[in-house]
Amino acid sequence: xxxxxxxxxxxxxxxxxxxxxxxxxxxxxxxxxxxxxxxxxxxxxxxxxxxxxxxxxxxxxxxxxxxxxxxxxxxxxxxxxxxxxxxxxxxxxxxxxxxxxxxxxxxxxxxxxxxxxxxxxxxxxxxxxxxxxxxxxxxxxxxxxxxxxxxxxxxxxxxxxxxxxxxxxx
Numbered sequence: 001x002x003x004x005x006x007x008x009x010x011x012x013x014x015x016x017x018x019x020x021x022x023x024x025x026x027x028x029x030x031x032x033x034x035x036x037x038x039x040x041x042x043x044x045x046x047x048x049x050x051x052x053x054x055x056x057x058x059x060x061x062x063x064x065x066x067x068x069x070x071x072x073x074x075x076x077x078x079x080x081x082x083x084x085x086x087x088x089x090x091x092x093x094x095x096x097x098x099x100x101x102x103x104x105x106x107x108x109x110x111x112x113x114x115x116x117x118x119x120x121x122x123x124x125x126x127x128x129x130x131x132x133x134x135x136x137x138x139x140x141x142x143x144x145x146x147x148x149x150x151x152x153x154x155x156x157x158x159x160x161x162x163x164x165x166x167x168x169x170x
Contacts, residue, residue, distance in 0.1 A: 007077040011085075017057035024049035041154065097121055109159030111149075115141045 028046025031039040059069040070077075097117075104113040115137035122133035148154045160166045 008085075011077050012060050014057055014060050017053040017060065021050050021053035021057065024053060037154075093125070097125065105157065105159065107159050107161055109162055110156040111141065111145065112159070114144055 024046045026046075028043050028050065031042035031046060033039075034042075055069060055073060059066055059073065101113060101117045104116060115134075118137035118140055119130075119133040122128040122136060123130060126133075128136075144156070148156050
């Protein structure tokens, strides 16, 4: 496509970045209810996500900065990664995987969820072999443990099933 206006309007919509930005800002504000240590990570995630959503929003608008953002950040919709719009069923399945991951983190914690989600997603959705799925899951788990639990000395959330307070901790 030679012109930004030739990209379908639903692809150029400003609503996705606005919604993501609102959720990210809400997430960062909500994190301030926690003490200094526990609020650090959700605050960083919320602020970083809001900044990225803002850049996405500006790239979708017709300003002098927009073409520069599209070029430098790869946000040019004329050169899309997917040449087609995914089927609604496929998008619904992706949403299901994400909701399952979040619920798993809530119930059993981050550390057990990481290998379960990665190996399950790679095997069942990505059609990868069990061997590569499990090896990848264990490598990512090792990275997460070393970075957060060891280097940063940051205890990741253990889930309501493994927290003595259960849902009371919420």
